[in-house]
Amino acid sequence: MSSTTAAYSLKIRVRLDNRPGALGDLATAVGATGANIVGLEGFEAKGKHLDEDLIVNCRDEEHQQKVIAAVEGLDGIELLSWEDRTFQMHDGGKIEVLPLAPVMDREDLSMAYTPGVARVCMAIHDEPAKSHDLTIRRNTVAIVTDGTAVLGLGDIGPEAAMPVMEGKALLFKAFAGVDGFPICLDVDSADELVETVERLAPTFGGINLEDISAPRCFEVEERLKASLDIPVFHDDQHGTAVVVLAALQNALRLTGRKMEDLKVVIAGVGAAGVAIGKILLTAGVAEVIGTDRQGAIWEGREDLNVAKQWFAENTNRERKAGTLKEVMEGADVFVGVSGPGLIDASDLRRMGKDPMVFALANPEPEIRPEVADGLASIIATGRSDYPNQINNVLAFPGIFRGALDAHAHSITEGMKVAAATAIADAVSDADLAPDHIVPSVFDRTVGIEVARAVAEAAIAEGVIRQ
16 A cells, blocks of 8 residues: 555645544544644634644545545534645646846836847847846756656646646756746647757757657757757756766765676666666766666667667677566666566565665656565665655756856766766765665755756866857
C-alpha cells in the first residue's frame, strides 16, 4: 500500500459539539481510514460549538473520498467544507509578472515608456547584444513544451502541460532568482516546434525544453543548439543526468571506488538514459551498457533510432547482447529510468560486490528500496519519501543562473559536470552517509554554488558572449 502524501492532502473544515471527546472522535475516524492528520489550525472553544480546520494527507483521490465519508458519518460533527489543497494551490496559476521599475509620476513614465524608451530601442538596434543587458533577456528563460511526454502521463497536450511548466517557473525563481515563463506550444512536428522557438528566441536569454517525447526531443535540442546563440537545455535529459552524476560521485567518495573501475547498466535509453550515458562517459566511467525493451543496446542492432544509434556507437564496446537481467551480471551500478518492477532481489545478487542502485522511475521505481535494502550499498530513487532523491531541481536553476551570469551562448558537457561536482560538494564529509549522498532540495546554497561552478566552466571553455 502506498503511503500518504501532501500531493493528495485535504483541508477539512468541521463544526464540533463543544463536549469532551469530540475532537478525539474526529481524529479516530480519520485515522481509521489510514489517513494522516498533519495539521490542526488554531481554534478556541466558545459556546455550544467550535469550528476547526484539519489538514489531512491521503494516498489517492479514492482515499480522499473515504475520509470525507468518514467525517460525514460522525454524530455531533458537521462537515462545513473541504478542498483538495493541491488544486487550491494551482487555482489561478502559480506565477505572476511584477514590475521592477516604479511608475509614480510623469518623469518615471517618460523613462520607462515613451519618449525615453526609444533611446534604449535604438541602442539595441545599433548593438543587438545589448538586449541581454537592457531587457528581460538578462534573466528570463522560456520553458518550452509540446505536451507530448508530461511526467509519467504521456501525450496530454499543451494545455494540460501548463501546470508543470508553471511549476518549473516557480522553482526557477525560488531556487535561483531566474524568471522562467511557460511556453506551451500546439505543434505537430519537430519542424514546427523548432521554428516557433526560433521566432520566440529574441525575447529570452535561454531555452529550457521540457516534457517533449523521444526521439523528437533529441532532434529539437540539437537543431536549436545549432541555430540559436542562447543556452538550450533539455532538462528531462541533462538535469537528471547531472544529479545522477553528483549522486554517483558521492557514492564513490563514500565507498572508495573510482569512476574508471565501474560497470554501469542503464535501463531505459530514452531522453534521460542517453544523457546519463553521455555524462558518465565524460566523467570517466569505464563501461556503460544501456538496455531497452529488446535488451542491450549494441552497435549492429538494426532497430535503433538516431539517439540509440549514438549510444550503440559510444558504449558497450564488447557488444554484449542479452536481456537487462543478463547484462546486469557483475555490474557495479544499476541506473533505472524506465518503469516499475523491472528487477528484483535476485538481479542484485548477480551484480558485483556491494552494488549501487539508482531506481529512478516515478512514482514506482524499478525496484523498491525495501526490496534492495541489505543487498545494495547505496540506494537512490526519484521519490521524495525515500532518502537520496534524484531531483532535477538541484541542477537546472543553478545551471541557468550560471549560464546567464556568464553571458554563455551554450551549455557544454563540461558545464554540466561542473554542476554535478558542485551538487556533490554540497554534502559535507560529516554529513555524507549511505542515505545522504545528495543535498536537500531546500538547501538554498546549492543553487548558488552550482551557478558559480557553471559560470566558471563557461568562461574557462570560452563559450561566453563577448
